[in-house]
Amino acid sequence: MDAIRVENLTKRYTHTLAVDDISFTLAPGQTLGLLGGNGAGKTTTISLLLGLLTPTAGRIQVLGHDMARDRFPALQRMNFSSPYIALPARLTVRENLQVYGHLYSVPRLKARIGELAERFNLTALLNRPAGALSAGQKTRVALAKSFINQPELLLLDEPTASLDPDTGDYVRTVLEAYKRETGASILLASHNMAEVERLCDEVLMMKTGRIAGRGAPEALIARYGREDMEQVFLHIARSEEL
Amino acid sequence: MSARRIWGLIYRHLCMYRRSWPRLVEIAYWPTLELLIWGFTSVYITRAHAAPGLVAAGALIGGVLLWEIVLRAQMGVTTGFLEEIWSRNLGHLFVSPLRPAELIGALLAVSAIRTFLGLLPATIIAYLLYYYDVFAPGPIMLFFFANLLIMGWWLALGIVSLLFRYGAGAEALAWTLAFGITPLACVYYPMAALPVWLRPFAHILPASYIFEGLRAALSGQAPHWGQLGLACLLNAGWMLAAIAIFAGEFRRARRQGVLISIGE
Known part of the structure; x- marks a missing residue:
């Protein structure tokens, strides 16, 4: 059973087509990178996967549960982290x-x-108010929160966005170890292409609500004749074709 | 429904109040202030009008205390929900297994605690300063308390529904809506004091029957159980309507992506 199975997913607002007939799967134990420029449809796709949004058309199954009709059993087994959503300060x-x-x-x-305090180096911070922490510390707390239920599926929106290189590397190591230990699946939205190359087994490139490219990072680099994912990203984002 | 998830959200609010004395003071500030103002007014009325003034003064203090139940119950729920908006925490809550019914359950429980804590000082002050025992009319007061609490809750669910539809822009309603219906709730005067064209509005509010009942109890008259039963029926009807509106607005919010941007 796939961790995520998306079939012909479309989300249309009154004047905007945010996600346009996309399909993909995330196999158990795999990490899928969700890439794309601003307005490409990544946030909408993640919101749909989390059940925060209902699709206009198409179907989403997460851990075998239909997110439109039966999302709570799936939400119990998954978790989410984003530096853009806070915890009570x-x-x-x-x-x-x-x-x-x-x-x-x-x-x-x-x-x-x-x-979790040990894993995310939070022991000394446990009794500090969340609002008194630095941006990097808050991100680590948000990640600890996303690990609280030992999720089988993790949805991470720019998990290392506000971290210094050392802490960012530490978090990536924690994610790799967690995946190795538990066989969890990870969907990772990131603008850090080095991170994507390191963590992701496969990448989905989104552009104007559609999937503009997919494949393993090395395969995409080879297909587009580029040196790294940064250049692949720029190529797809700037090309006229979809 | 999971009691543990409901407790989780109640615990979140208890932790917050434990660490924020201004919030704790705010809970009791207005009820106490209102009571002091109307308490001294009632003392003046009693001195000026002797025996008839005594009943009027009692109705005044009782009205203040009981109407505060509606206001505090409503604000307890809406403030609890607004706290999640202000702390940008709604996104985390709505991607957790917390069901909407559990969210409501937790907010109602927090509201009940806030209402109790908010009215406790005012009730004690009423007894000490004005010799007014809010429990003097007997167990019927518990019936009044429960109905007014429920009225505050359905009003609050209506306001939370508006927050889903209009976002934090509708925040002002959380502070003003219940005050706006005070004239129709006949807190300090009988329904007959209203102009005829306004009475139908009073007739559909449970509070107007409750306050008629309070005044009857203070005058030593037997309660009019038919009217009090009507208050219960109205509360049940309004509560069902509020839950249906909440559910509809929550579905709409999921359709339109409002759950992500509600604080903006």
Whole structure:
């Protein structure tokens, strides 16, 4: 069973076609990169996958559940992190993790928070209010929150956007280790092409709501005769054809 | 429905209040201030008009305390929801397994706690300063409290639905809507005091029957159970309508992508 199966997905707002008849799958244990310029349809696609949006047409299955009709069993087994969505600033890091531990019905919550604090180097920050943390620390807390339920599927929107290179590398290592340990699937939206090359088994390039290119990073680099994913991205984003 | 998920969201609000004394003070500030203003007014009325003034003064203080239940219950729910908008946390909540019904359940529980804490100082002050015992009419007061709490809740669900539709731009309604219907709720005067053309609006509000009942209880009259039953029926009807509107607006928000941009 695929972690994600999207068939002929379309999302139309009154005057905008945000996602235009796309289909793709994410196999278990794989990492799929979702790339594209601003307005390409990445955020809409992720929102559709999370059930925040209902599609105009098409079908989304996540971990075997239809997201239009039966999203809660899937939401219980997946998680999401984005530096653009905050956690309550007045609550401490520990309290935030406790709240989400309850929302995801996590067993042995105290021990789980201890594990996550260690994994994301948050032990010294557990009793600090989330609002008093630096941008990089907040991102690490958001990632810890996204690991709270040991998700089988992780949707990550620019997970290292505000991190310094050292911490960014640390987070990428954590993601690789988590995938290796649990066999989890990851959908990663990122503008960091080096990160995409390192983490992703396959990449989907979106442009004006459609899929403009797909394949393994090395295969895409070879197909377009470029040196790296950065150049592939620029080529697809700037080309007239879709 | 999961009690643990509901508790998770209640715990989030309890942690927030524990760390924010201005929020805690705000809960009790207005009810206490209102009570002081109307309490001294009632003292003046009692001194000026002797026995008839005593009943009027009692109705005034009782009206202030009981109407605050509606206001605090409504604000408890809407402020709880707005806190999630202000902290940009809604995105995390709506991608968690938290069901909309559990979100409502948690907000109602937080509202009940806020209402209790908000009215406790005012109730004690009423007793100490004005010798007004809000429980004096007996167990019927619990019936009044429960109905007014429910009225505050359905009003709040209506406002949250408006927040789904119009985003944080509708925030002002959270502070003003319940105040706006005060004249029609007949808190301080009988329904007969309203102009004839306004009475139909009062007739569809449970609060107008509750306050008629309060005044009857303070005058030593037997409660008019038919009217109080009508208040319950109206509350049930309005609550069902509010839940249906909330569900409809939530579906619409998912269709239009509002859950992502509601705070903008």
